[in-house]
Amino acid sequence: MFHLFQGLYNNWNKKEQYSILILGLDNAGKTTFLETLKRLYKLSSKELDKIVPTVGQNVATILTEQKIQLKFWDVGGQESLRSMWSEYYSQCHAIIFVVDSTDRSRIDEWKHTLTSIMMNDEIEGVPVLMLANKQDKQDRMEIQDIKEIFNQIAEHLSARDSRVLPVSALTGDGILDSMTWLILRLQRNKKLRPPVYK
Numbered sequence: 001m002f003h004l005f006q007g008l009y010n011n012w013n014k015k016e017q018y019s020i021l022i023l024g025l026d027n028a029g030k031t032t033f034l035e036t037l038k039r040l041y042k043l044s045s046k047e048l049d050k051i052v053p054t055v056g057q058n059v060a061t062i063l064t065e066q067k068i069q070l071k072f073w074d075v076g077g078q079e080s081l082r083s084m085w086s087e088y089y090s091q092c093h094a095i096i097f098v099v100d101s102t103d104r105s106r107i108d109e110w111k112h113t114l115t116s117i118m119m120n121d122e123i124e125g126v127p128v129l130m131l132a133n134k135q136d137k138q139d140r141m142e143i144q145d146i147k148e149i150f151n152q153i154a155e156h157l158s159a160r161d162s163r164v165l166p167v168s169a170l171t172g173d174g175i176l177d178s179m180t181w182l183i184l185r186l187q188r189n190k191k192l193r194p195p196v197y198k
């Protein structure tokens with residue numbers, strides 16, 4: 001009898017878990033974003049000035065106010081590592097694509113990279129959140145200009161939720177707002193990509 005109740009309790013206590021893949025070119029600020037997110041959700045986090053370029057992956061799970069688990073996968077953005085990204089596609093419920101808003105010289109590179117991600121069949125219908133990062137810097141591009149570039153890519157592709165939001169992974173500005181957008185879209189997309197229960 002105890003085992004039955006224990007089993008029921010364990011099932012009842014399971015939480016929805018969604019996997020979110022953090023992509024973007026090297027130096028965009030993906031790992032800084034993840035570490036800041038951990039700090040905002042009261043998890044232990046690295047000092048931001050100790051972050052080095054990612055070669056493998058960083059993983060962190062946060063529990064939201066709605067008692068939903070968000071499991072983030074931060075992978076290296078160097079060109080030689082990008083071919084590994086697709087290994088994560090079939091399991092992910094959303095993609096966060098981070099860009100360095102100050103780096104005008106790499107716009108074509110991230111446009112091309114984002115286009116090839118969004119055209120992959122394995123992530124059809126998955127919400128895409130683009131974070132225009134490093135908004136704390138004076139020489140940042142206008143958010144409107146970044147949105148225009150993003151829209152050129154998004155309008156040719158299948159219907160899905162997508163958004164561009166300005167953030168600073170370094171200061172934390174805009175990060176919690178971006179989570180609000182993401183959580184809503186994950187839940188809306190639940191039929192297409194059901195969460196796992198953990």
Ligand SMILES: Nc1nc2c(ncn2[C@@H]2O[C@H](COP(=O)(O)OP(=O)(O)OP(=O)(O)O)[C@@H](O)[C@H]2O)c(=O)[nH]1
Nearest residue numbers: 026027028029030031032053054077134168169170
């Ligand atoms: N000013 C400013 N600097 C930032 C911000 N986010 C990241 N950086 C800096 O950008 C550099 C790269 O940050 P990372 O978080 O390592 O970038 P990444 O996208 O994880 O890079 P890879 O792991 O190589 O793919 C570091 O020097 C960060 O301090 C930001 O919002 N503002």
Ligand SMILES: [Mg+2]
Nearest residue numbers: 030031053054
């Ligand atoms: Mg990194």
